[in-house]
Amino acid sequence: MTELIDALRTAVSTGHAPAADIRLALAGTDDPALLRKAGRALAPLTDPAGELRPVRVSVVAGCTVGPYEALLRARLVGAGALPKITAAPYGAFELTLATGGFDAASDLIACVLDESWFLPPELDFAEPQSAADHLEDRLRQLRELVTAALSTTNAMLVLHTVPLPGHVRDTMVSLRARTALTRLWYRLNTGLLELAEEFDQVQVVDLVGLLGDAGVRARDERLHAYADLPYTDGALLLLADGVRRVAQARLGLSRKVLAIDLDNTLWGGVLGEVGAEGVALGGLYPGKSYQRLQRTVRALRDQGVILVLSSKNDPEPVEQALSDHPEVLLRPEVFSASMVNWDSKAGNLRRAADTLGLSAQSMVFMDDSAFERGEVAAQLPEVALVDASGEPAQLVTSLVRGGWFDVMELTGTDRRRPELYRARGLRKDFSGGFGSTEEYLSALDLKVVIELATPFGVARAAQLAARTNQFNLTGVRFDEVSTRAMLADPTRLVAVVSVADRFGDEGIVGAAWVERSADTWHVLNLVLSCRVLGRGVEFAVAGWLARQAERAGATRLTGAFVPSPKNSVAAGFWEKAGFEALGDGLFAFAPGRDPDPTPSWIPADDGPADQATTHELPAGG
Amino acid sequence: MSEIVEEIGQTVLTVIGDVLGCSPQDLREQPVLAAHDWDSITSLEALAQLESGFGVKLQLRDFHAARTADEMAALIAKALNR
Numbered sequence: 001m002t003e004l005i006d007a008l009r010t011a012v013s014t015g016h017a018p019a020a021d022i023r024l025a026l027a028g029t030d031d032p033a034l035l036r037k038a039g040r041a042l043a044p045l046t047d048p049a050g051e052l053r054p055v056r057v058s059v060v061a062g063c064t065v066g067p068y069e070a071l072l073r074a075r076l077v078g079a080g081a082l083p084k085i086t087a088a089p090y091g092a093f094e095l096t097l098a099t100g101g102f103d104a105a106s107d108l109i110a111c112v113l114d115e116s117w118f119l120p121p122e123l124d125f126a127e128p129q130s131a132a133d134h135l136e137d138r139l140r141q142l143r144e145l146v147t148a149a150l151s152t153t154n155a156m157l158v159l160h161t162v163p164l165p166g167h168v169r170d171t172m173v174s175l176r177a178r179t180a181l182t183r184l185w186y187r188l189n190t191g192l193l194e195l196a197e198e199f200d201q202v203q204v205v206d207l208v209g210l211l212g213d214a215g216v217r218a219r220d221e222r223l224h225a226y227a228d229l230p231y232t233d234g235a236l237l238l239l240a241d242g243v244r245r246v247a248q249a250r251l252g253l254s255r256k257v258l259a260i261d262l263d264n265t266l267w268g269g270v271l272g273e274v275g276a277e278g279v280a281l282g283g284l285y286p287g288k289s290y291q292r293l294q295r296t297v298r299a300l301r302d303q304g305v306i307l308v309l310s311s312k313n314d315p316e317p318v319e320q321a322l323s324d325h326p327e328v329l330l331r332p333e334v335f336s337a338s339m340v341n342w343d344s345k346a347g348n349l350r351r352a353a354d355t356l357g358l359s360a361q362s363m364v365f366m367d368d369s370a371f372e373r374g375e376v377a378a379q380l381p382e383v384a385l386v387d388a389s390g391e392p393a394q395l396v397t398s399l400v401r402g403g404w405f406d407v408m409e410l411t412g413t414d415r416r417r418p419e420l421y422r423a424r425g426l427r428k429d430f431s432g433g434f435g436s437t438e439e440y441l442s443a444l445d446l447k448v449v450i451e452l453a454t455p456f457g458v459a460r461a462a463q464l465a466a467r468t469n470q471f472n473l474t475g476v477r478f479d480e481v482s483t484r485a486m487l488a489d490p491t492r493l494v495a496v497v498s499v500a501d502r503f504g505d506e507g508i509v510g511a512a513w514v515e516r517s518a519d520t521w522h523v524l525n526l527v528l529s530c531r532v533l534g535r536g537v538e539f540a541v542a543g544w545l546a547r548q549a550e551r552a553g554a555t556r557l558t559g560a561f562v563p564s565p566k567n568s569v570a571a572g573f574w575e576k577a578g579f580e581a582l583g584d585g586l587f588a589f590a591p592g593r594d595p596d597p598t599p600s601w602i603p604a605d606d607g608p609a610d611q612a613t614t615h616e617l618p619a620g621g
Numbered sequence: 622m623s624e625i626v627e628e629i630g631q632t633v634l635t636v637i638g639d640v641l642g643c644s645p646q647d648l649r650e651q652p653v654l655a656a657h658d659w660d661s662i663t664s665l666e667a668l669a670q671l672e673s674g675f676g677v678k679l680q681l682r683d684f685h686a687a688r689t690a691d692e693m694a695a696l697i698a699k700a701l702n703r
Contacts, residue, residue: 067666
């Protein structure tokens with residue numbers, strides 16, 4: 001794997017981000033020694049082209065963390081982020097959190113603690129129950145430190161459950177006493193996990209669970225004795241991976257689409273050779289393993305993952321098998337796009353991405369064939385690959401262990417997403433028979449609702465800010481905490497945009513964050529899902545904002561455009577909406593005097609000022 | 622025996638050179654590790670890379686007693702029973 005390190009060093013020395021395939025190779029590596037090397041090599045990484053998502057991380061530890069920073073950096077770059085990691089001084093855990101002594105602009109505060117922070121200095125091994133008050137007290141102190149830290153930052157603070165070293169347990173000769181201490185320790189870890197439920201800005205990685213699952217030793221006694229290092233490289237890597245998953249979800253770097261093969265992946269055997277009755281699915285092993293994968297895939301879909309069927313087969317027998325086989329759990333309608341033909345899978349994935357209006361970067365591809373994975377890797381290096389060859393009992397773990405689809409919180413739109421994208425595929429077919437865009441949009445029965453965000457829409461608005469790269473005018477990614485704060489701020493406004501048409505309800509697909517004074521309203525950012533681009537929705541939003549500003553007595557509506565490597569589709573938006581370019585990426589509009597940019601097929605029908613406003617296309621409009 | 626130690630020595634030079642940011646040739650010319658940036662952080666990095674690369678576990682006091690790359694190679698050869 002020195003090739004991987006060499007490739008990373010080359011990228012660093014030539015001043016650009018490692019290519020997508022290199023990043024995915026890095027993400028797929030579990031060797032701590034290699035990753036600490038990779039993390040060191042990546043320390044001077046720059047990304048002038050803006051291919052990676054910047055993330056600022058403060059590491060705050062109550063113990064020595066050794067290679068943790070390097071491992072975390074390697075994991076974050078593997079996920080498509082450009083990390084800037086700062087470490088708080090050794091031995092200053094409490095002080096750093098209590099006084100906000102970390103990088104205030106951090107996106108993440110990654111904490112590392114070991115058992116010594118919680119255990120009493122002199123544990124009574126004969127009476128472990130006597131430690132109960134001390135443990136409760138330490139948990140309460142930690143809660144206070146978290147409260148203090150969060151009062152100074154919008155960052156997400158990441159804690160973890162803490163393993164109790166075996167030698168502490170085993171020093172107790174009384175089985176009953178040992179059980180009592182174990183119970184106290186579980187209670188402590190439960191208290192840590194509860195902090196994630198109590199604070200929106202806290203996430204807790206279950207390090208104890210990860211260690212057990214991976215079979216990784218928590219501690220190397222030599223390094224603990226010599227360097228006060230409480231965790232092995234393997235344990236630190238598991239923790240770094242947990243933090244990476246939080247970062248990935250927060251930054252919107254998670255994937256949305258699972259493109260999955262059929263033969264020897266979703267069932268055992270080749271349909272064309274053994275027929276529907278002959279495939280291994282359900283019943284005893286190995287059929288039960290394939291059915292377990294189908295159940296997992298269905299669970300992912302129920303949580304918003306879009307499914308694409310990718311199979312080299314004749315479509316009719318596949319349709320029939322999926323519809324009629326009694327053990328199939330994934331019926332044809334669960335797939336938002338079906339690519340069953342004899343074309344190249346890379347080409348099919350490209351077409352599926354186009355149909356769904358998503359990039360290849362949002363895709364995970366699972367296939368048992370090394371040839372198919374290789375072809376996709378060569379042509380679409382940004383697609384994440386999951387190997388489905390080998391042991392069928394490992395299929396589920398292979399699919400989910402990477403955390404490709406993690407989100408901070410499921411929204412209603414997330415859960416409906418597969419259906420929305422299925423409708424989008426149907427809509428694309430429908431668009432073939434119209435002479436003009438306006439005629440097509442009219443026949444769509446388009447309905448656009450623009451309204452002030454309520455607390456229920458905050459999570460979705462923040463998710464759009466994190467995930468939207470193309471129609472993202474300024475790149476400012478307002479998170480859930482700052483968006484919620486704006487709802488109560490009279491100088492701010494957050495609007496959400498919902499779109500529906502004859503094929504389905506897209507849900508909330510856009511959001512605008514606005515700063516407002518008596519004279520001037522300024523759009524801090526406007527984002528719109530690429531799902532609805534090309535329907536004039538963005539101009540309806542500009543028109544709505546202008547009318548709302550005019551009603552409030554403002555004479556000026558301004559906006560900005562900050563170019564990024566991915567938002568060229570939005571370049572020129574303000575000018576097209578009738579805004580005057582002021583230079584430096586700023587644009588201005590005179591509400592009430594300049595023509596309303598709302599498209600003719602989306603008639604303005606505002607309610608009372610600051611109230612929900614519905615623009616409904618009249619029949620035949 | 623000496624050939625095997627020599628072969629291990631080549632790898633040790635590469636690993637330690639990589640950790641210290643110098644070439645194997647630099648280490649041959651100045652084999653005393655303390656003459657390079659051999660501090661507690663780099664030595665633990667070297668320990669991790671050597672243990673992972675050779676699949677061995679070393680006694681920490683023996684590891685710290687090794688003053689040169691050659692002594693380190695001999696230590697690893699012993700751990701490998703060669």
